[in-house]
Amino acid sequence: MPTTLPERPLLEVRGLTKSFAGLRALDGVDFTLRAGEIHALLGENGAGKSTLIKVVTGVLSRDAGTVALDGRAIAPRTAGQAAEAGIATVYQEVNLLPNLSVAQNLFLGREPTRFGIVRGGAMRRRAREILKDFGLAIDVAAPLGEYSVAVQHIIAIARAVDLSARVLILDEPTASLDAHEVEVLFAVMRRLASRGIGIVFVTHFLDQVYTICDRITVLRNGRLVGERETASLPRLDLVTMMLGRELSEATHERSHAALDGGSAAYASFTGFGKAAYVAPFDLALHRGEVVGLAGLLGSGRTETARLLFGAERADHGSASVNGRPVRLGSPRDAIRLGFGYCPEERKTDGIVAELTVRENIVLALQARRGFLRPLSRRRQDEIAGRFIRLLDIRPADPERPIGLLSGGNQQKALLARWLATEPELLILDEPTRGIDVGAHAEIIRLIRQLCADGLALLVVSSELDEIVAYADRVVVLRDRAHVATLEGEAVSETAILSAIAATDAVAGRHAA
Amino acid sequence: MALRLPRAGTPQILAFLAILAVNWVVSPQFFDTRFQDGRLFGSLVDVFNRGAPVALLSIGMALVIATRGIDLSVGAVMAICGAVAASLADSHPLPVALGAALGAGLLCGLWNGLLVAVLGIQPIVATLILMVAGRGIAQLITEGRIVTFSDPGLAWFGGGSVLGVPAAVAVVFGMLLLTVALVRGTALGLMIEATGGNARASALAGVGTRAMTLAVYIWCGLCASLAGIVAAADIRGADANNAGLWLELDAVLAVVIGGASLFGGRFSLGLAVLGALIIQAMNTGILLSGFPPEFNLIVKAVVVLAVLLVQSPALVGILPSRQWGRSWRRR
Amino acid sequence: MRLKTLLTATALAAGVAVSAQAADLTVGFSQIGSESGWRAAETTVSKAEAKKRNVTLKIADAQQKQENQIKAIRSFIAQGVDAIFLAPVVATGWDSVLKEAKEAKIPVVLLDRDIDPSGKDLYLTAVTSDSVHEGKVAGDWLAKQVGGKPCNVVELQGTVGASVATNRKKGFDTAIASHPNIKLVRSQTGDFTRSKGKEVMESFIKAEGGGSSICAVYAHNDDMMIGAIQAMKEAGLKPGKDVLTVSIDAVPDIFKAMAAGEANATVELTPNMAGPALDAIIDYKANNKTPPKWIQTDSKLFTAADEPMKVYESKKDLGY
Known part of the structure; x- marks a missing residue:
């Protein structure tokens, strides 16, 4: 999409390192953002995305490394200083004041004044002009809280851009938007990019990445996995980058308990699910068996676990333990049944x-x-x-x-x-x-x-090699639905990755 | 290991002893104690006797604060229960008057508990409702006047004695023992601390966090009603305007002096009661000192500040290093 | 029957030397609220006094809020009452609403408390008690009682900073200043409440060698004294005999103590502020006679000689 690529990157991060209590959250990460591009920053939970953003915007201090904006080293100590330098961040939870008007929010802290008195009329006029640029024709005198989350996001972006932001970081802006609102937001992002603003887009929706991003940077476990052009990165490769392990590291040896095929399930769930949480699924768990739940962040792995434990109440389907129907209304119910x-x-x-x-x-x-x-x-x-x-x-x-x-x-x-x-x-x-490498191995030994x-064990993990190592059966999730089940010899990293990356459910189904 | 440091609670005990010592300096007859009409009599006895209402409140408040809550209504609940007891004392048998007062306290606690545990209203807001309305309810019961009574049974809670110990002190002691037995003799204490420390995690571990929250507010209401009975018995009358006025703040302060965090978790009933006694020892000391009353609040503030500073983890960090994490308190 | 009642009432009103016209008066009374027993008694007495003079009294309870009082006054003005009584909850902020009353030519009488208006012409008169005088009456009684004997007095003050407390202390101090035999040995605040009065007295007793050296207690109100009496009894002292007591307010319960010989004297803060105020208004309306700017109520001293049980009976239903 960018027509001309400037020589010098707009934002250049080199060797950024940050530790918390001895654990490396960021380990020598490089990141480059060009003017006028939309750049996806991807990774699973704990990969270091938010730490990177926080260090760049001065919310956290860095242990080592450099950040340069337009070739000039910067070291903001607060988000405010970063914004002054030209780096603005809009978080998933919009940081504006819902009870103030749209115009007041846009000009908060820098209201146009004459003789110390706020010029409400001038402020509203300017606000209307700014928002017109973003394709929004709304009543700027109305309280911000009256508008949808999408509009609030755009207003937050407008405020950031009007504060002369050159780099705009959007942290999961689409998490709570519907499809149409996402379109509106994307239109705004494209318009800003065409004006030469560099946009960092953090999300876990891969479809959106392929829709709008020019380039992709993937982090895993605090390290840089790689930077790619979106156009030349197949989806499977991207998922591999996000979930796979470095080849140099020894992969865990796979060992499978022989399934005693005939034994009855300890716990089984039929048509189990909850609207707008996890689509109904069937699942049977046997004693002496490890079932892995694989999928990307936000695919419904944790949600499935919480449903099974009663932490979230299912509104579909039934559950039975040892063949007897049971109620799973709360964790207490589950614990009484012998769940942990x-x-x-x-x-x-x-x-x-x-x-x-x-x-x-x-x-x-x-x-x-x-x-x-x-x-x-x-x-x-x-x-x-x-x-x-x-x-x-x-x-x-x-x-x-x-x-x-x-x-x-x-x-x-x-x-x-x-x-x-x-x-x-x-x-x-x-x-x-x-947890550190030593403990890691111990936990896996314990699971075995x-x-x-x-x-009966059900393990949610984004570490594919681990899942492959201990799981007898792997359920793959995508978009809050169980999309494939791999069993026995069919369990492999490649099979899981292709099931996750498949664009439609049918293609990803690997029957055992 | 050989050199185990003294258990937490040392700062409170030292503060209490220090204040008693100061009291002795300003008033040399402070420790003089004698029997008067079969009852211990002396300034030290006054500290315990006068401290009884706040000590009772602090028992319930300690539990509420342990669940990361706060109960601002205890002063008003005292007024309500005192009013109920006083207005029934002369016309009904003692058990009826006491039962009605304790029942009123339980109801108030239940109300607060439901607002917090079931409706999920923030404790400070939820209990503010009864704090404001409760005094009005008490005034309705007393019709705005001080209702006096002459029933010797109810008056016993103010002027009676058990083996020479003033009745109010005996009530505090009994309530403290009962509550300790209840929370430490069963697993309630652990569950209350778990609920306050991390309600989400506790619920996932199967702890009935809602029931715990409800229970502590009910118990707090019960403690407040006992305090109300003691306060009414003390003046042989129910003063709806003034009974328990601002005592909720003293109770919170007592619990905090007792080393608890307003963010919930660990609690110590004994130290909360000791906190109440520290506050009262200070009050009694000021009264004995003959200082002009204008200085009362300033002296009080300075002493409280000193006690809290001694406990401050940041300050302890500056001092020569001691065992890790003073802030991780033991019961 | 009703006519007869009216006639009787009129005759009665005439009997207290007021013209018959007074019967038509309507007075709006903005009362503070039920902050204390005394306040409730004042309301009761005001109703009775108005009825006695055949005046229609409209009482608005402000629930301790100035804005409610201002609203009530505006509504009285709108109703075109003949006079407004105001028991102000605070001293300031009355200027504009009192100007409105003045423009409507409705006289305003302040009850019980004074205010700080920009001009004294905004109200007709203020009927209040003089709390300095009250303290002085108490002090004079004590001085007379002990004669030339040395006497150590302990004092239970009202709430620190309350003007009533300051004034009652001042009056008492003035009275005993000329009696070097009377010494104020201890003075602490009991916050005007029974329980604090009891607590403070307990500490006084301990600090003064078991109370043996205390000759008299002076309390800024009766409630504190009732608490102090309990403290003395529990310490084995005999209040009213070993220790003289004098306090202020004359609430019913102190008369009970007096009847039992446990209290000696109290100075009345009369709940009848409306009576003198009504008389002034009636006189003003009928004879156009402007009353003095300040009408001081009587600070009557009651002792055991005044048949305390009888006083108790007369006061106990006033709402104290």
Whole structure:
């Protein structure tokens, strides 16, 4: 789309590095944005997209690396300084004031004044002119909150551009828009690009990437995977870039438990789903079997896990355990049935940071027993001690607040929480996310062992090589629907990738 | 390991002892205690006796704050329950008057709990409703006047004694023991702390976070009603305009002095009560000192600031290093 | 029957030496609200006093809000009442609405509290008690009571910063200034409440060697004194005998204590502010006689000699 490519890039990031508590969130990342292009920044959760944006816009400080705008090194310390330099960001949650008028929002903090008095008329006139440029003819005196999210986004963009932004970063702007609104937004983006503004577009909708972006940069685990022209990057290659592992790294050896084909399912779900959440699906889980859920971010993996655990109530279909129909109205129901769930967001959904490791481990078991049957302190010590040894949780101090442990050890403690309930079905959502390499291998070893012990396991993961290594069956999701099931020998990274990348469901279905 | 540092709570105990020591300096007869009509009598006894209403409130407030909530209505609930008890005391048998007052407290707690746990209204807003309306309800019950009573049964809560200990102090002690038994003898304490520490995670672990929230507000209402009964019994009358006025703030302060965080999680009932006693020791000290009353609030503010500073993790960080994370409090 | 009542009432009104015209008066009364028992009593007494004089009294309860009072005054003006009584909740911010009343030629009488208008001509008169005087009456009684004997007094002050508290202290201090035998040994605020009064008295007793050296207690209101009496009883002291008590307000409960011999004296803050105000208005309307700018109410002293139980009975239903 850009007709002339300037010699010098508009925004140039080199070797950017940022660590949080010893964990590298960004590791020597390069990123180049040209004037007049729309550039997709892609990656799974934890790939480092938002860290990159935050470092570039001064919200976070950097450990190493350079950022140059028009060849001049910049080091903004706040988002405001970045905006002054010409880099504006519009987040998914629009950062404007819904109770002020559209015009007031556009000119917030820089209202046209005469003798110190705001000139409302002039302000509204200017606002109308600006918005006309964006194809919006709306009442600028009405409160911003009266307009749709799409219009609010465009107004936020208009404000940013009018603040003489040269680089515009749009962080998941389309997440809450419908198809038509997306079109309107894209038209605005194209118009701005044609005026020479460089746009960074963060999204997890691959269709949109192929619709509007000129180039793509992919991050994974805080590292740069590569930068490609959209036109010359097949969808399968893109998904591979996002999910695959570097070839140099040893891939996990695949080992499959022989399926005892005849055994009845432990838990089965028929037509299970929830409107606007996950399309109805059928799923059967057997003891001693690992089922993997694969798909891109936002494809419905976590949503499926939450439905099965009752954290979100299904409005379609039925569930049965050991052949008997069951109700899954809440996590408590699921726990009573012998389910366990390690959520993806450890900090917000998993640990209770200021409670001790011991208390975190016994929490689910205690909740299932009810408050009237407290576990004696000795029982608690014994349970905590057993799992600390078994899972090698470090430091081996059951009385340390869990918030002070590393991510990998927190994950192990959460695993211990569920193992203590002696579950029959364990749902693990991204069990290896954000933990160091050593712990990574241990978790995978654990998954294998649990499976051998006769548990039914459902594992959500974006690490394809891992899934391939331990899953007996892989369910592939796309656009909040289960689109393919791979079984036995058919489970391979390539097969999963092509199922994810397939543009229509039929093409991706690999029957076992 | 050999050199284990003293358990958390040391700053509160030291602060309490320090304030008592200062009281002794400004008023040398501070520790003089004797029996008077079969009841302990002395300034130190006053600290416990006068501190009783706030101590009772702080027991319930500690639980509410542990769930990341706050109950601003306790002062008004005191007024309501005091009014109910006082207006029924002379016309009905004591159990009826007490039962009605405690029932009123439970209802108030239930109301707050429903607003917070079921309707999901922010605790500060939800309890503000009853804080404002409650005093009006109490005034309706008393018809705007101070309702006095002469029933010796109800008056016992203000002037009676158990083995020489003033009845109000005995009530606090009993309520503290009962509540500790309830939350630490069962798994309620763990679940309340889990709910306050991370409600989402706790719900996913199967904790009935909604039931926990409801329960703590109900218990807080019960504590407030006991405080209301004690306060009414103390003056042998229910003063709807002034009973419990601003005491909700003292109760919150007591819990905070007791080392709890307003962001929920860990709580200590004993330290909350100690916090209430610290506040009262300060009040009594000021009264004994003979300072002009204009200085009361300033002295109070300075002492509270000092106690909170001693607990501040940031300040402790500046001082020579101690065990990791003072902020991670133990019960 | 009704005519007869009316005639009787008129005759009664005439009997208190007021012209018969007064019967037609309508007065709007903007009352603060039910902030205290005294306030409720004032409302009750005002109704009774108006009825006694055959005046129609319209009472608007402002619920402690100035804007409600201003609204009430405007509505009184619109109704064309003959006079407006105002018990102002605050001292300032009345200028414009009082000007409106003045333009409508409706006289305004302030009850119980004074205001700070830009010009004193905005209201006809103010009927208030003199709280400095109240304190002085209390002090004079005590001085007379102890004679030349040395006497250590403890004082329970009202809320710090409240003008009533400041004034009652000032009046008392003036009265005892000329009696070097009377010494104010301790003074603390009891916030005008029973429970704080009791708490402060408890600490006074401890600080003054078990109360043996306290000769008298002076409280800025009766409620604090009632609390203090309880504290003294619990400490084994005999209030009213070992320790003299004098307080202000004359609420019913203090008379009960007085009847029981546990309280000695109280200075009345009369709830009857409307009576003198009505008399002034009637006189102004009928005879065009402008009253003085300030009508001071009586600060009557009550002691055990005044048949306290009888006073209690007469006061207990006023709404205190």
